[in-house]
Amino acid sequence: MARMSQQPTDGKIVVDGIDKRFRSESGVVEALRDVNFAVTEGEFVCIIGASGAGKTTLFRIIAGLEAATEGTIWLDGEPTEGPGTDRGMVFQEYGLFPWRTVLKNVTFGLEQRALDKQARLERAHEMIDLVGLDGFEDSYPKELSGGMKQRVGIARALAVDPEILLMDEPFGSVDAQTKGRLHEELLDIWAETSKTVLFVTHDVDEAVTLADRVVVLTGSPGSVHEVVDIDLDRPRSRTDDAFADYEQQLRDAIE
Amino acid sequence: MSIDTTTESESGLFADEELLESGRRQRLLRGTIGTAVFLVIWQVSATPVPTYLLPTPLEVAQAFVVELTAPTTFILPLLGTEVTLTRMIVGLINSLYHYIPGLFVGGAAGIAFGIALGWSQLLDDAITPVQRVLRPIPPLAWIAFAIVWLGVNHQGAAFIVGIGAFWINFYNAYAGVKSVPESTKEVAASLGVESDLTMIRKVIVPKASPEIMTGIRTSIGQSWMIVVAAELFGAPGVGFQIINAAQNLALDVSVAYMFVISIVFLISDGIFQRVESRVLVWRE
Numbered sequence: 336m337a338r339m340s341q342q343p344t345d346g347k348i349v350v351d352g353i354d355k356r357f358r359s360e361s362g363v364v365e366a367l368r369d370v371n372f373a374v375t376e377g378e379f380v381c382i383i384g385a386s387g388a389g390k391t392t393l394f395r396i397i398a399g400l401e402a403a404t405e406g407t408i409w410l411d412g413e414p415t416e417g418p419g420t421d422r423g424m425v426f427q428e429y430g431l432f433p434w435r436t437v438l439k440n441v442t443f444g445l446e447q448r449a450l451d452k453q454a455r456l457e458r459a460h461e462m463i464d465l466v467g468l469d470g471f472e473d474s475y476p477k478e479l480s481g482g483m484k485q486r487v488g489i490a491r492a493l494a495v496d497p498e499i500l501l502m503d504e505p506f507g508s509v510d511a512q513t514k515g516r517l518h519e520e521l522l523d524i525w526a527e528t529s530k531t532v533l534f535v536t537h538d539v540d541e542a543v544t545l546a547d548r549v550v551v552l553t554g555s556p557g558s559v560h561e562v563v564d565i566d567l568d569r570p571r572s573r574t575d576d577a578f579a580d581y582e583q584q585l586r587d588a589i590e
Numbered sequence: 591m592s593i594d595t596t597t598e599s600e601s602g603l604f605a606d607e608e609l610l611e612s613g614r615r616q617r618l619l620r621g622t623i624g625t626a627v628f629l630v631i632w633q634v635s636a637t638p639v640p641t642y643l644l645p646t647p648l649e650v651a652q653a654f655v656v657e658l659t660a661p662t663t664f665i666l667p668l669l670g671t672e673v674t675l676t677r678m679i680v681g682l683i684n685s686l687y688h689y690i691p692g693l694f695v696g697g698a699a700g701i702a703f704g705i706a707l708g709w710s711q712l713l714d715d716a717i718t719p720v721q722r723v724l725r726p727i728p729p730l731a732w733i734a735f736a737i738v739w740l741g742v743n744h745q746g747a748a749f750i751v752g753i754g755a756f757w758i759n760f761y762n763a764y765a766g767v768k769s770v771p772e773s774t775k776e777v778a779a780s781l782g783v784e785s786d787l788t789m790i791r792k793v794i795v796p797k798a799s800p801e802i803m804t805g806i807r808t809s810i811g812q813s814w815m816i817v818v819a820a821e822l823f824g825a826p827g828v829g830f831q832i833i834n835a836a837q838n839l840a841l842d843v844s845v846a847y848m849f850v851i852s853i854v855f856l857i858s859d860g861i862f863q864r865v866e867s868r869v870l871v872w873r874e
Contacts, residue, residue, distance in 0.1 A: 400776050420782040430777040434796040434872045444781035447788070475872040495781060 338542045342409040346373030347531045348397070348499055354405035355392055355556075365556040370406070372550050372559055373500075377589045379525055379532045381546035385589050386537060389557030394503045395537045398424055410498065420444060423492030427504040429484040431476040437463065437487050438472040444495035462490040465524060482513035489521070493528065502534045506541070518544050522569060539589070546569055551588045561588045613711035645842035653842040654678075654849065657831075677831075682850060685817050685827030688744045690753025693813045700756040700809075701802060704763025708798070711788060725761075730819050737823070747817070747825035754816040755809040762805025766798030800873055803866045810862055814855050 342349050343554040355367040367389045373382045384390045395401040397408050399418040408415045410422070416423075431440050450458075463469055467485040476484055485505055492500060506514045522545065524531055537543055542549045546565050553560035565581055572578060629647050636646040645653070657678040665672050677684070707714045707721070729750050735748040770793070778793045795802070796823045821829030828847050835843035 398776075398780065400779075418776065418779045420780070422780065424777065424780040426773065426777070428773065430773055432774070432777075432793070432796070434799065436872075443778075443792075446792075447782035447784075459794065477872065477874040491781070 342412045342550075344373050345375070346409070347376040347378070347407040348533065349373045350393070350397065350406075351409055352406035353403045353408070355389070355391065355401075356404045367396075367403075368556040368558050370552070370558055372562060374531060374533060376531055377529050379522075379534065379545060379547045380551045381542040382533065382535045382552060382583060383537065383539065383542045383549055383589065384552030384557060387555055387557075388552040389555075390502060390535045390537070390552055393552065393557070394501060394533075397533065398422055398501050409484070420447075420495045421498045423495065423497030423500050425485070425488045425492050425500065425505045427482075427501040427507045429476070429488045429508075431484055431487055431491075433476050436473050436475055437468060437479070437518065440476070440487050441490045441492060441494050448495075458494055459490075462494045465493070465527070466472070466520060467492045467520065481509040482517055485509065485517065486520075489524065493524070493530070497530070499531045499533060501533065504536055505534075507536075507538075514541075519570070527540060539582050539585045540573065542585060543567075543578055547583060551585065553589060563588070591844075607834075640866065642839035642841055645845055649842040650755070650845045650849070653840070654846040655817050657681075657846055659841060678847075678850060681828045681831045681847065682854065684744075684825075685821070687827065688747035688751055688820065689813055689817050689824065691744075692748040692816075693755045693809060694757030695748075696752030697759045697806060699752075700759030701763045701805070703756075704760040704765075704802075704805075705767055705790065705795065705798070707760075708764045708767025709786070709794060721760075725757055729757075729816050733823060736820075742824045744825065747820040747827070750820040751816045753814050755813050757800075757803040758795075758809040758812055762801045762808070763798065766801025767794055769801070770794055770797045800870055803870060807859065807862050807866060810858050811855055814851055818851065 338431050343351055350370055352416065353367055353370040355365070357364045357366060360427070363556040370389075382390055382393060392401065396403045397415075399408075399415055411533075415422075424430075432443065433441065437455075438459055441462050442455050445458055458467075460472070463472060466489055468483065468486050468490065471479070471483065476487070479487065485508075488505065506517050509517065521532075524530075534542075534545060536557060543565055549563045549565060550559055551561045551563065552558065563581070563584060567575070567577055567581070633646050633648065636644040636649075641649055658676055661674050662677050662678045662680055663672055664683070666673045707717055732750060733746075734755050736749045740746040742748055774793060774797055775789065778789060783789050783792065817827065818829030818832065821827045822833060824830065828850050831847045832844045835841070835847065
């Protein structure tokens with residue numbers, strides 16, 4: 336399956352020559368062609384692109400939820416296969432377990448490990464604190480707002496201490512105001528945990544707000560059109576000229 | 591009037607509760623009137639007719655009390671000890687002796703098969719043709735096997751009840767497991783769930799539990815229908831009492847036993863409803 340037995344370049348995660356073809360009723364559909372890029376440790380990278388450019392497909396391949404037709408995803412120099420706790424996932428539709436309370440959602444991943452209950456609870460409370468949900472431990476997902484649900488999603492993904500946090504349009508279902516607050520919080524969490532973050536979005540503004548670098552996917556089949564370094568100090572202000580310039584640059588790149 | 595409303599709304603929650611309470615009282619009143627009208631129409635139309643065609647509510651009530659208090663001896667199945675109980679209680683115990691095992695064994699098997707076939711595409715493909723052919727067969731049609739294998743007794747009746755409970759629970763559990771979205775399984779996999787057993791136990795069953803609970807609740811009710819039908823062929827119990835009394839033209843006794851089934855159903859359904867709402871407190 337792997338074209339090379341060695342990781343081609345340095346990086347925490349290396350996306351190496353990924354092709355994806357689906358068989359459909361109308362024949363073979365090519366979703367991705369020769370996608371290559373690398374993410375260094377502790378980096379915050381956004382993947383951006385118009386709908387149909389294969390963002391979600393690429394996310395699912397990196398996450399191990401789908402197999403690539405060609406190519407390899409390398410993590411710490413090892414080829415990945417299938418999903419694993421080394422890649423924590425956060426989804427747009429939260430994917431919370433509705434039958435579990437906030438606390439039990441967060442402990443879910445920890446229950447799959449040989450950890451005593453005390454350690455599990457300690458870790459879970461720490462994560463719930465981190466996302467600012469203390470006091471809601473015993474609430475069920477149905478009692479939470481969209482923003483709170485996604486905080487639970489993040490806490491749950493971080494609880495198992497993954498190498499990488501993979502986020503697929505995580506704030507796509509929350510209102511603009513909540514989104515802004517969640518951006519700040521996510522950057523705080525990122526700073527505090529020094530995780531490597533790979534964040535899929537179609538929102539240019541969101542990408543410039545968050546990312547160290549932005550990978551722009553274009554075309555059909557999708558491939559990497561450009562990688563843009565966002566060289567701005569944080570916290571970033573949307574009203575900055577430089578911010579607007581980056582936005583324009585990304586918008587142009589997508590089209 | 592307007593002054594009244596303001597003072598009421600000032601007390602906020604209290605006013606709401608009062609409104610709710612008065613609504614409840616009104617509905618209770620309507621229900622009472624409706625029931626009274628029903629009983630009066632029944633009494634009036636049954637009075638000129640002989641009891642063996644249509645008993646009056648009063649005759650039914652009398653028969654109910656007689657059956658409830660008439661002493662009779664009863665040999666406890668399995669134990670063999672003889673005890674003195676009343677006819678109605680004995681009928682009920684007899685029915686429960688095939689209702690409970692049939693419901694539990696058939697229901698548990700149905701849930702287990704439903705989960706297995708809902709989970710495994712291999713089993714689903716292999717068993718579905720047979721399942722499709724067998725499912726439309728009414729439980730009572732299996733009576734021939736019940737009689738030749740087990741006889742006209744508790745086991746035979748339990749077998750019939752079990753078949754009914756099996757299909758209801760099978761289908762609900764199967765549909766529940768099938769409806770678990772792929773994304774839920776993917777989240778669990780990303781959080782370290784590797785074995786099928788863990789996935790089923792920690793994700794599939796809880797997610798499908800509303801459907802599974804619906805199956806259990808439906809089968810609790812449906813199994814009583816089957817109990818009565820199964821007793822048609824002579825197994826002892828409440829259903830047998832209905833038929834036996836009817837054959838003796840004691841329709842007042844028949845109707846009294848019909849009410850026994852109704853009462854037992856209402857009690858068991860009420861209890862289960864409480865269990866269900868506690869188990870599914872998380873449900874949206």
